[in-house]
Amino acid sequence: MDPGDHRRIRALIQRELGITLGEDKSTLITSRLRHLVEKYALSSMDDYVDWLESHRDAAALGELADAISTNHTFFYRESAHFECMAQRVLPEVVERLRARNRFDLRVWCAASSTGQEPYVLAMIIDELLRNEANRWRAGLLATDVSQEALDVARRGEYAADAVSVLPERWVKRYFEPIDEGRMRIVESLRREVTFRRLNLMRPSYPFQSRFDVVFCRNVMIYFSAEIRRAVASRIYDVMSEGGYLFLGLSETLERGATEFRFVGPGIFQKPMRSGSVIAGEE
Ligand SMILES: C[S@@+](CC[C@H](N)C(=O)[O-])C[C@H]1O[C@@H](n2cnc3c(N)ncnc32)[C@H](O)[C@@H]1O
Incomplete structure (x- = not known):
């Protein structure tokens, strides 16, 4: 996957979810979003970004949020x-x-x-x-x-x-x-x-x-x-x-x-x- 793909998805994630992912997070992005790229039978991350831009609804963004957000927590943390x-x-x-x-x-x-x-x-x-x-x-x-x-x-x-x-x-x-x-x-x-x-x-x-x-x-x-x-x-x-x-x-x-x-x-x-x-x- 070329770096251009990741620039676009990183910008979209920051704009929609606030989450800032550095260039070093390419592997993480690929592994967390692969199942969504496959689910919609898309051939690349770039196609997934195009798909997201044309389906900017709560369900599509919700799936993205589920995949990308880190939910780590535990009882009595801090x-x-x-x-x-x-x-x-x-x-x-x-x-x-x-x-x-x-x-x-x-x-x-x-x-x-x-x-x-x-x-x-x-x-x-x-x-x-x-x-x-x-x-x-x-x-x-x-x-x-x-x-x-x-x-x-x-x-x-x-x-x-x-x-x-x-x-x-x-x-x-x-x-x-x-x-x-x-x-x-x-x-x-x-x-x-x-x-x-x-x-x-x-x-x-x-x-x-x-x-x-x-x-x-x-x-x-x-x-x-x-x-x-x-x-x-x-x-x-x-x-x-x-x-x-x-x-x-x-x-x-x-x-x-x-x-x-x-x-x-x-x-x-x-x-x-x-x-x-x-x-x-x-
Ligand atoms: C690391 S967990 C922290 C959970 C808990 N507050 C704690 O301190 O243990 C971060 C949570 O923030 C949520 N989150 C990330 N971006 C968000 C956003 N734009 N709006 C609301 N929640 C968001 C994630 O889904 C995740 O559940």
Whole structure:
């Protein structure tokens, strides 16, 4: 396959999915997309790009996203963030809402992959609010561009080994064994998470109410600096004042190019007009 083929497919992947693949990723592109080239009886990557350009529909792009995106995730990944969420961010946000007599907490997990991350967030929320469950509407929206990842997430079935990293009380409360070596998230928790397909490259995000907490971890690493800035700015627009954004521990926002306030590694806050930070940090 000549390099011209890969330039075009790389440009299309960046434009449609945000994912920036360097010239050194030719082998990866070929191996991940070969089955699609064959599925449509095309003879080259170049023909596949032509085919995609003429079928720019959600299904064709969805297949491309499934093939090209890296869905690697695991329970309790970058656990410091979940601890910060449970011990500091969520209690603070809940207190603020309570003080305003608003009992609707809104959390968005924006690159939820196969579900491990949003389910842990649902566990943290449930643990904090379970005694007042009747009072609160705690919506957790989990989105990803990959339909295949969302299908796995909705099933909520995982290898028991992968689940065992979680605190034992969560395993007992939120999982049921299904067969040898596999466990499923209990239905009551699965119901708390709404999974939807959403491409972060959309020009704006289609939400009516604002989010108090957004997790968008380990996806910005695939984006260029320009796309990262644009995505962060669109996320900012759908967050409530004082709301918290979690990126991956190794991901950051350029100071000066964002209105978010830096809180800690991978943690940012949308400022409140009156000013509010987690005590002891800034
Ligand atoms: C490496 S996984 C990270 C999963 C999880 N957030 C974590 O930290 O473990 C990256 C996810 O981002 C998703 N993704 C990639 N490009 C995207 C886009 N343009 N819009 C939405 N999701 C995207 C991929 O499908 C994949 O599930």
